[in-house]
Amino acid sequence: MxxxxxxxxxxxxxxxxxxxxxxxxxxxxxxxxxxxxxxxxxxxxxxxxxxxxxxxxxxxxxxxxxxxxxxxxxxxxxxxxxxxxxxPTERLVLGELLDRRVTLVESGEEVTVLDVAIQQLPARRDWEIDKVFVRKGKGGVLSRKGETLTVEWSAVTGFSLEEHGQGAENLLATFEKLRPADLANALHHLSPKRRVEVAAALDDDRLADVLEELPEDDQVEILGKLKEERAADVLEAMDPDDAADLLSELPEEDQERLLTLMQPDDAADVRRLLAYEERTAGGLMTTEPIVLRPDATVADALARVRQQDLSPALAAQVYVCRPPDETPTGKYLGTVHFQRLLRDPPFTLVSSIVDSDLPPLGPDTPLPAVTSYLAAYNMVAAPVVDESGSLLGAVTVDDVLDHLLPDDWRETEFHEEGSGHGR
CATH class of the missing domain: 2.30.30.240 (PRC-barrel domain)
Structure with a gap:
């Protein structure tokens, strides 16, 4: 340049x-x-x-x-x-310098760092951070109070101090468009102190999505740093199977305390999942598949499939059951695949196009048999039905992959073999 x-x-x-x-x-x-x-x-x-x-x-x-x-x-x-x-001598600019509380040398006033500017030195290939954009007062990027100004780096002090209670608003604003898996990757690489601060600043739904993508050690660390009421709220926002997996990593007394703080319906789903062996259909399933009554139409089914918060695997098919509609349901009648929904008129009843030939899985079906089932029938999700014929949930291919990969696969993904910068 x-x-x-x-x-x-x-x-x-x-x-x-x-x-x-x-x-x-x-x-x-x-x-x-x-x-x-x-x-x-x-x-x-x-x-x-x-x-x-x-x-x-x-x-x-x-x-x-x-x-x-x-x-x-x-x-x-x-x-x-x-x-x-x-x-040890290095700092991540976005992850560690933004949102810091530093002091203006001239006035002694504390300010919040909103951004820093870099510039290449004349006639050299070296770059420096030469300017700091700050806001007076206690507000971060989400606050509109306080004068903002750009000052020379030398005009502020405090970057070298280990700060307690560092904000996270500007870092979150920087990462707001990241997918949960990518934000989890960024969060994993922050210092433990900074990771907890950023996690605490995320809203419940966003933090739940990110926790589902983190290695187990990071999940337990972050959950343990939250107030118990907040931890229970985040667990409620997670998919029941992911919440059960996380709780299974905690001591039994901690499990029970958090389950007691959760909403009864959400806690009941998680308790059911915790009762099954981990590497079985019951332990792998989600308790929130799309369930429709026999008199529902194709239009009703497509409206449910279009819900944005559904994963692609769960949206791939609907399960037709007698009332009640929530798991465990009444008698399971069969499955209707998304492609079939697209081929039939909107007024068609789902009971007339249901696939009842595909055998469901039992909750005690071991993981290898679940894997063979999905492969044999080219499925991305499978119904789990108990001995009485009630639908308990559905196993999706992403949950199966989680358990087929090595236990530390998320750690391996974040920490590839080798070390150093290679400078």
Whole structure:
């Protein structure tokens, strides 16, 4: 990049695509890495953390960055694919510098860091953080109170201190468009202190979605740091099978205490799942499939399938049962696949197109048999029915995959083999 290039605020770089010289996308910017220096000297920007297409986070030195403009980053094309490991002397700019409470040197007033700006030094390839965008008062990005101003790095102090109660609003604003799995990946790589702060700032539904994508150790750590009432609310927002999996990692007394705080209906679903062996259809199933009565129409079924909060696997088919409609239902009559719903007129009754030939699974069906069932019938979900003929739930292919992969597969995904930046 030429000398005298314009100043860039780092919040504008979050999620920006990274390309090689021929225009092929390498990944996206996940964070930036800076090294704080003695006194009030501006930090040196060391490089970028780039999430490549495999979701591995790798380090790209600033010396390999040839362009930062127009919503994209251009590299030399030489990227070391070893996973990124933050060193003790380094700071993640988005993850650790934003939202800090720092002090204006001149007035002694505390301010909140909303953003920082980077600039390439003239006639050199080095980059520095030279400006800090702050807001006076106690408000973060979600607050409109307080004067905002941009100051030199040397005009503030406090970045080198380990802060307690650091806010998370600006970091959340940066990550708000990420999918739950990608936000979980970013959260996993923060320090434990910062991870808990950001998790506490997420709303219940968002935190529930993220917890479902985190390794078990991170799930237990975050849940244990929440107030018990909040923890119960988050468990209610999770899918019952995921909530049961998480609770199964806790001591029995902690399980019972949280279940008692949950809404009775939600707790009842989770208790039912906890009663089954983990690697059986009953332990794998969700208790919230789409259940319809025999007199429902194709139009009714399609309206249920269109619900945004349904996973693709659950939306792939509906289950026709006698009342009651909630699991455990009345007599299970059969399944109607989504493709069949698309082929029949809207007024058609689902009872007239139900597939009753496909045998359901019993709750004690072991995992290998569940896997064979889905493969043999080319299914992405399967009904689970008890001895009396009531539908208990449905096993989806994503839950089966979770249990077929090694126990630490999420950890492996986040921590690829190898270490260091490869500098």
């Amino acid at each position: 030429a000398a005298g290039a314009p100043r860039i605020f780092v919040s504008h770089l979050a999620g920006v695509p990274v390309f090689d010289p021929v225009g092929d996308q390498v990944g996206r910017v996940s964070d930036l890495v800076a090294m704080l220096r003695v006194g009030r000297r501006p930090p040196r920007l060391l490089g970028m953390v780039v999430e490549v297409l495999s979701r591995r986070r790798v380090f790209v030195p600033m010396t390999r960055i040839t362009g930062v403009a127009s919503g994209q980053v251009i590299t030399t094309g030489v990227v070391n694919m070893r996973r990124f490991e933050r060193r």
